[in-house]
Amino acid sequence: MVQTTNNSTENAKYTLSIQVSLNGFSFCIVNSNIEIIKLERENFGIQLSPEQVLEKIKLAFDQNQNLKQNFSTIEVIYQNDLYSLVPKALFDPEALGEYLKYTTKVLSTDFIVYDELNPYELMNVYIPYTNINNFFFETFGAFTYKHTTSILLEHILYKEKNNDIPVVYAHMSLKYFDLIVIDKGKLILSNSYPHETKEDFLYYLLFVTEQLRLNPEEFKLFFLGDITKDSDYYAIAHTYIRTVAFGNRNNSITLSPEIQPIEPHQHFTLLSHF
Secondary structure, eight states, X not given: OOEEOOOOOTTOOEEEEEEEOSSEEEEEEEOTTSEEEEEEEEEOSSOOOHHHHHHHHHHHHHHOGGGGSOEEEEEEEEOOSOEEEEEGGGXXXXXXXXXXXXTSOOOTTOOOEEEEETTTTEEEEEOOOHHHHHHHHHHHSOOEEEEHHHHHHHHHXXXXXXXXXXXXXXXXXXXXXXXXXXXXXXXXXXXXXXOSSHHHHHHHHHHHHHHTTOOTTTSEEEEEESOOTTSHHHHXXXXXXXXXXXXXXXXXXXEOTTSOOOOTTTTHHHHTTO
C-alpha cells in the first residue's frame, strides 16, 4: 500500500525519489520533462542502525544543496528484508503482524504497512523505518512510500507475463540480494539473502534453483542493481549457469548531460517507476 499525506506546494516542479537501506541511500531528482537532473548515492560500507541511517540522511539534507529545492512530489523507497508476500485472497489487513512473525522479529511498537500489487493479486506486508518516515513528514509534510520488492515484482511480472521459460532475477545490493523466480508468467519465489562473498551468493542461488528443480542449462539468470560484467559474482554465476545476462527497466529514462551514463540494470528500483 502506498502511504501518502497531502500538503504539497503547487508551484514546485521537481520530483525527489530517495531509496533507503541500512547500507546506504540514493536519490534522484526529476524535472517536469521527466528528465533526471541529479542522481547520487552514498554507500555506508557497513550496515548501520535505523537511527544511524537517519543521522546520515539529516546530514545529507543539511549539506547537499540539491536536496534543498522545493519538491512537488517526494517518493521514498525502503529496501530491507522485513517483508512477506501474501496472496490477496488470504490477506487480512487486521493481521499484518501474523504474516511477518515467522521470518522477522516483530516488536509491539513496529509500524507495519502493505503495498498492493495490481493486477497480480499479491500483497507485500513490510516494516518501514518509522524514524525516517517521521523525518520526511516533518521536513516535507507530503510524501509517498513503497518497498523495493513491490517495485521489482511489478516490473518483472509484467515483463515475463508471456514467457514460457523459467527465469531467475538477482537484484544485487551491498550486503544482501533479492532473488525472484518466475515460471510461465507466475511468481514461484521471492526472497532476500545475505552475502559477504561471491560464494555466499552462489550457495543461495544454487540451493534455491535446486530445490525448485530448475535446470541450470535451461533457465535464464538476469542480474539487476549494483553489479557489473567484470564482477566476481557475474563470473561465478556464469561458471554454473549457462545463460547469464543483465535485466532492463521497462521504462526509458532521460539523463541530463551532467550525469554519467548508467546501464539499464543499475539503480533499477529507484528509476523504474518514472
